[in-house]
Amino acid sequence: MLRTALVLLVVLWLAAPAAAVGASDPGPMLVETPRGVSLLERGRAEMLALRLDAADRSFYALAAQPSAEAAARFHLAKTALWRAMILEQGPLYDRFFERSDSLLAVLGPLPDSPWKTHFRAEAELQRAIVHGKKAEYARAAMAMRQAYNHFERNVKEHPTFFESYVGMGLCHVAVGSVPKKFRWLLNLMGFGGTVAEGLREMRVAADRSTYYREEATVYFAFTDQIINEAKEDGLERLAALHRRHPESPVTGYVYGLGLLNDRRAADAEAVLRRAQDRLDAPGTFALPYVTYYLADALFAQDRFEEAALLFQRFLRDFPGQALVAQAHLHAGLALEMSGRRADALAHYERIRVREDYDSDAAARRQAEDRLAAPMTPHERALLLGRNALDSGRYREAVATLQPVLGDQAAPAVQRAEAAYSSGRAYHFLGKHREAIRHYRFAVDRPGDPLAKWGPWSQFYIGEAHEADGEHAAARAAYERALAYDGAFAYHKALEQRARAALSRL
Secondary structure (H helix, E strand, O other): OOOOOHHHHHHHOOOOOOOOOOOOOOOOOOOOOHHHHHHHHHHHHHHHOOOHHHHHHHHHHHHOOOOOHHHHHHHHHHHHHHHHHHHOOHHHHHHHHHHHHHHHHHHOOOOOOHHHHHHHHHHHHHHHHHHHHOOOHHHHHHHHHHHHHHHHHHHHHOOOOHHHHHHHHHHHHHHHHOOHHHHHHHHHHOOOOOHHHHHHHHHHHHHHOOOOHHHHHHHHHHHHHHOOOOOOOHHHHHHHHHHHOOOOHHHHHHHHHHHHHOOOHHHHHHHHHHHHHHHOOOOOOOOOHHHHHHHHHHHHOOOHHHHHHHHHHHHHHOOOOOOHHHHHHHHHHHHHHOOOHHHHHHHHHOOOOOOOOHHHHHHHHHHHHHHHOOOOHHHHHHHHHHHHHHOOOHHHHHHHHHHHHHOOOOOHHHHHHHHHHHHHHHHHOOOHHHHHHHHHHHHHOOOOOOOOHHHHHHHHHHHHHHHOOOHHHHHHHHHHHHOOOOOOOOHHHHHHHHHHHHHHO
16 A cells, blocks of 8 residues: 655655756756855755755855845745645744745846746745645645646746746646546636646656756656556656665655555665664754654564554654554554554554545544454454555465455455455456456455445556556446545545546556
8 A cells, every 4th residue: 555645745855966057958046156056056965965954054155145046045945845844833834934935025026037937836836735734725726826827837938948847747747636526626727737747747857857857756756656556667766866865864765665655665674774874863854754654664564563663753753743643553553463452552542533634534444443342363364464465475465365355254344355455466466367356356345335445446457457458448447436435445545546547548
């Protein structure tokens, strides 16, 4: 199961030392002096190392250089964005808006140029992200509209200004995958675009931009994994990015997360441990998500006691709300699997649901089941089967799950989960007919209208047909997946991915 969502990717707005400027390149972000370029590169290198205070010092010095204030204010707003999105604290949001306002004030009197338009677009996109994080959806929509307009203008009027392609791509992905209840608003506001279009634009930025190659690589890779079912080469690009910057905790984080999404838990653990070591260096800003996903990698390898300690460390150190419900759930599951049910109950009881968060609601449902009664042998087998699946041990997953599926006395929802997870294992093994057979069992006998097993099995039937080149059957399966109604687990994510799949076809 994928462990992240696009809303978390805003913490990964990568920056790096400037690449060599080619003949058609528009120049170093309006910075004119060699001293200014040096400060710009130093500050961006400090960002990549997550030394944000040091980066700010470079950017404040840059602001005093001739014609460099716009670039400086842009990066100061970006470091404030990173702090706010990572730690989710009110004063950090306020600081971001102060810096963003300063950037917009500096941009106002500047003569028109691709960089001015680009900075304005990025500023509006950043503001939309923060408004969305704060559940200020009307403000987020208006800022997104402004960002969309500016990116679209730059791409049309300056088609070789490749820096703006990543932002345009993000806008198109957002539009192409938004849930149906918001689509009328996007149409009213004049938004358009598809996931496929957004991926193409991100690829252009990753291949041809000067300053946005790293950032575009991250967005391309995670859009590919989360929405596009890893049809492109996103993970390979993350690996190359990490090889270029092996000391960066940021590239270690994104590559480790990519490996975890690719069901390579042991490899992810190794990369994330190195990233954690880098974060312990003096002057490095906190990135608690590394702790969470390192715990997740251990959990997937059935190393429950180690995982529980790291989930608890995340809960102790992180002041925000992202992933907190999932951390409590998995800490509880890890403790219960270790024979410590009394300790597990304390975590299950602390799960709270934030509005519009599929993952929080799903965690609460699981916690309610765990609070009601201790794990049965079948439930333990289902968890071990999921872990085997999530860590790439596909044959072991099938062997673990089949006894549950074959027990006609088992609750229907448990048999549906065993069928779904067995189908996923066969799918990853390339045995699509066998996968579809198991998926159909879950579709026909879901056991619980709020469980994900039936609707998501229907979606993956489409995936299996698509992989075999049976596009008509795939399209029909995706449309049947979209026809499901109700608040079943991860229903928003299913709609997003089914719409993206239909767009891809």
